[in-house]
Amino acid sequence: MPVSDFSTRPAASADGRTIPNLLSIAGTDPTGGAGIQADLKSFAAHRAYGMCVVTALVAQNTEGVRDIHLPPVEFLRAQLDAVSDDVAIDGVKVGMLGTAEIISTVAAWWDELTQDSGAGAPVLVVDPVMVATSGDRLLHAEAESALNGFLHRADLITPNVPELALLAGAEPAATTEELLAQAEQVADTHHVLVLAKGGHLEDATVTDTLVHPTDDAGHRPSYQQFESPRVETSSTHGTGCSVSAALAALRARGLSWPESVAQVKDWMTSSLQAAEALDVGRGHGPIQHFADLWTS
Numbered sequence: 001m002p003v004s005d006f007s008t009r010p011a012a013s014a015d016g017r018t019i020p021n022l023l024s025i026a027g028t029d030p031t032g033g034a035g036i037q038a039d040l041k042s043f044a045a046h047r048a049y050g051m052c053v054v055t056a057l058v059a060q061n062t063e064g065v066r067d068i069h070l071p072p073v074e075f076l077r078a079q080l081d082a083v084s085d086d087v088a089i090d091g092v093k094v095g096m097l098g099t100a101e102i103i104s105t106v107a108a109w110w111d112e113l114t115q116d117s118g119a120g121a122p123v124l125v126v127d128p129v130m131v132a133t134s135g136d137r138l139l140h141a142e143a144e145s146a147l148n149g150f151l152h153r154a155d156l157i158t159p160n161v162p163e164l165a166l167l168a169g170a171e172p173a174a175t176t177e178e179l180l181a182q183a184e185q186v187a188d189t190h191h192v193l194v195l196a197k198g199g200h201l202e203d204a205t206v207t208d209t210l211v212h213p214t215d216d217a218g219h220r221p222s223y224q225q226f227e228s229p230r231v232e233t234s235s236t237h238g239t240g241c242s243v244s245a246a247l248a249a250l251r252a253r254g255l256s257w258p259e260s261v262a263q264v265k266d267w268m269t270s271s272l273q274a275a276e277a278l279d280v281g282r283g284h285g286p287i288q289h290f291a292d293l294w295t296s
């Protein structure tokens, strides 16, 4: 899909499905707040059928990461093939990849899946997961260049402040202006649409910005900024995972990127506000994915 395409894409219903099939390729969080577990809740909250392929088993909780187990990449490939040999996939969200070997396995599968599909390829949202909220690394440092080589496949990437800095080879941005300069650089390097997330800046308003790469004529479509009030809460574990999965689901349902981001921002605000009703763990707790559904 051309990154400058602001229009709606054909909804999954175009070929008979009213509920799109969404696949998360990511690591696990046994406490349910981040990774695969968050993605499945996020798909469900956005009226999509959720599926998942596990890249890494992560022994983590709301306080931090304890250990990581990586299944052999042959088994990763077997999981990917088991899904795509059987199910028509409308959207994919890629999260934690962990190593260069995992990245090349997912890339080879994706390239085979999409080689003849053109505009009919599934939506691909890549959340370039590198470091958890707790500060623990989720991508080997030596795999950063492999991740850079993967990004051009995406329709949208959703880096947070530290991830964008690593992708741009710069210090973490302290202001929205610095964040946007890094996002422009990354968008142009990989020719990909970037959602630069401002959750880690300290402003009272949290601003996420869609930054387009320059087109062949050297023109960059103007930014689209999405603001929401900062919710005062420590329950921010898995916000990034949940947002990227939600965006993949809404885009697969036929919304444009700006419509998808606007809707997801509103949902995230209510999910953060409703998180205080949960009592999960002693660290950074999860959001409440179903605040708008559980009305009684």
Ligand SMILES: Nc1ncnc2c1ncn2[C@@H]1O[C@H](COP(=O)(O)OP(=O)(O)OP(=O)(O)O)[C@@H](O)[C@H]1O
Pocket: 034, 132, 133, 159, 160, 161, 197, 198, 199, 200, 206, 207, 208, 228, 229, 230, 231, 232, 233, 236, 237, 238, 239, 240, 241, 242, 243, 265, 268, 269, 272
């Ligand atoms: N305190 C907050 N109040 C309102 N919105 C927030 C807050 N924190 C994050 N968000 C929103 O949540 C989304 C994720 O933002 P953030 O930059 O924190 O991602 P992240 O660091 O990748 O998340 P994760 O905690 O999963 O690593 C963005 O859409 C952001 O605007």
Ligand SMILES: Cc1ncc(CO)c(N)n1
Pocket: 026, 027, 028, 029, 034, 035, 036, 058, 060, 095, 096, 129, 131, 132, 133, 138, 237, 238, 239, 240, 241
């Ligand atoms: C598996 C996994 N993916 C992403 C994050 C980032 O929130 C996390 N903590 N764990």
